[in-house]
Amino acid sequence: MKLTIKNIGVIKEADIELSGLTVIAGENDSGKSTVGKLMFSITKAIGKYQDELEESKESDIIKTIEHIYFAIRGVIFKGNEYEHEHEQSRELFHPLYFSDEVNNKGLEATTSRIEYLKEKNIYNDKIEKLFTDLQEIIGRDYDKDSAIKRAFGKVIYSEFRGVISRNKTEASHVKITEGESGCILNIELHKNNLTKFNLQDDLYFNDSVIIETPMILNFSESIQNSKSLFAAQDKKSRLRSLGRANIAFHIKDLDAKLRNSAYEEDLFFNSNDSDLYEKITGIINGKIKFDKKRDEFVYSKGKESHSIVNVASGIKSFGILQMLLSAHFLDERTLIVLDEPEVHLHPNWQLKYAEIITLLVKNNINILVTTHSPYMIEALERYAEKYDIEDKTNFYLAKDGMIKSDDNNQILSKVFETLSQPYSVFDKMDAEKLQ
Numbered sequence: 001m002k003l004t005i006k007n008i009g010v011i012k013e014a015d016i017e018l019s020g021l022t023v024i025a026g027e028n029d030s031g032k033s034t035v036g037k038l039m040f041s042i043t044k045a046i047g048k049y050q051d052e053l054e055e056s057k058e059s060d061i062i063k064t065i066e067h068i069y070f071a072i073r074g075v076i077f078k079g080n081e082y083e084h085e086h087e088q089s090r091e092l093f094h095p096l097y098f099s100d101e102v103n104n105k106g107l108e109a110t111t112s113r114i115e116y117l118k119e120k121n122i123y124n125d126k127i128e129k130l131f132t133d134l135q136e137i138i139g140r141d142y143d144k145d146s147a148i149k150r151a152f153g154k155v156i157y158s159e160f161r162g163v164i165s166r167n168k169t170e171a172s173h174v175k176i177t178e179g180e181s182g183c184i185l186n187i188e189l190h191k192n193n194l195t196k197f198n199l200q201d202d203l204y205f206n207d208s209v210i211i212e213t214p215m216i217l218n219f220s221e222s223i224q225n226s227k228s229l230f231a232a233q234d235k236k237s238r239l240r241s242l243g244r245a246n247i248a249f250h251i252k253d254l255d256a257k258l259r260n261s262a263y264e265e266d267l268f269f270n271s272n273d274s275d276l277y278e279k280i281t282g283i284i285n286g287k288i289k290f291d292k293k294r295d296e297f298v299y300s301k302g303k304e305s306h307s308i309v310n311v312a313s314g315i316k317s318f319g320i321l322q323m324l325l326s327a328h329f330l331d332e333r334t335l336i337v338l339d340e341p342e343v344h345l346h347p348n349w350q351l352k353y354a355e356i357i358t359l360l361v362k363n364n365i366n367i368l369v370t371t372h373s374p375y376m377i378e379a380l381e382r383y384a385e386k387y388d389i390e391d392k393t394n395f396y397l398a399k400d401g402m403i404k405s406d407d408n409n410q411i412l413s414k415v416f417e418t419l420s421q422p423y424s425v426f427d428k429m430d431a432e433k434l435q
Helices: 032-076 083-093 095-105 108-119 125-138 144-160 220-225 235-240 249-264 271-284 313-326 347-362 374-386 408-419 421-434
Strands: 002-008 011-017 021-026 171-177 183-190 193-199 207-211 287-291 296-301 304-307 334-339 366-371 393-399
Touching: 002 032, 011 021, 011 032, 011 393, 021 032, 021 347, 021 374, 021 408, 032 083, 032 095, 032 125, 032 144, 032 171, 032 207, 032 249, 032 334, 032 366, 083 095, 083 108, 095 108, 108 125, 144 193, 144 249, 207 249, 207 313, 220 249, 220 296, 249 287, 249 313, 271 287, 271 313, 271 347, 287 313, 296 313, 313 347, 347 366, 347 374, 366 374, 374 393, 374 408, 393 408
Parallel strands: 021 366, 021 393, 207 334, 334 366
Antiparallel strands: 002 011, 002 171, 171 183, 183 193, 287 296, 296 304
């Protein structure tokens, strides 16, 4: 699958093959992380459009039901004539009860209420019009394309705070093509405003996971209490969440997956997952799990159990992969984005982590790695050769706003030249000592 980008974030132009192992190296603020966040936004928007449809439809239903309730309340609840009917009427027409029944029974929920109102001789033209509107909404097929666009807009706002276009540019463009199928997705933006989201066919990736720091395990409770700008919420939910911190959707998404692993631990592993799981267990000499009773992540080592806040960040890095494997979130149609994984790993464990990455790719998992570590890059190159996945591995250098494909050997030469520049400073310092 090929991703083409123009004027997104700090990226001027990019052509990236996203299949197997994709490694983007470069210095800070070179656009490496933008690629992963963009792919996360795309896959989530497409995967979540059904939620967007349901949220939009539910909102329209509730608004119309509220109009019906207030229209009949002024008639059925006034005076003593209908005083004995109050309780029954509230149960029939109060928005909470009425909307629940519409969700369960559809149009049938409106029929019984219309009959009730006709019996009471209060089914006037205004109320009839409201019920006609409600029935039309219940039976309406909402537009999938518009729902995906709305979902994409929400994720973009969550991940990029709405500023996705390259500074001082007007037109931004994203395209995904897949082999002989041609263009699968075409996205166009004008000054951060989405103007086109044209999905021609199903995208190969149906989910994405971004792992950028193992410290997510330390702050799980805070993440649970935060809100995501992408989360579907009705008015009451939004009011309840006032004052709570906003957090990027990819963080909420990963936290939910890791917590969910506690409920999946007894499921059967396939042999490849099991082997990798045990390999990780051997590296960290234990297991990390979410303890439902303690409502926290714990590291178990033999008979000992440790709160996650007292565990080294390197162990947490491997533990996250361990939990995702146990819950079957790492599959061939999920893009795994590892954003600078070396940051929390000492050089020896960078090599072990690189080996786990290549073994996952050998098991048909697609992984995007962004890095500025020469250790990590060389380890990925060597393990790709060792495990015979060189034909599924592509290296890129992000520099001066460009991420372009080239021969792997040439790219690696440029990568090492760029990332080894600090050593020239040491050489200069050594030369000054000798003078």
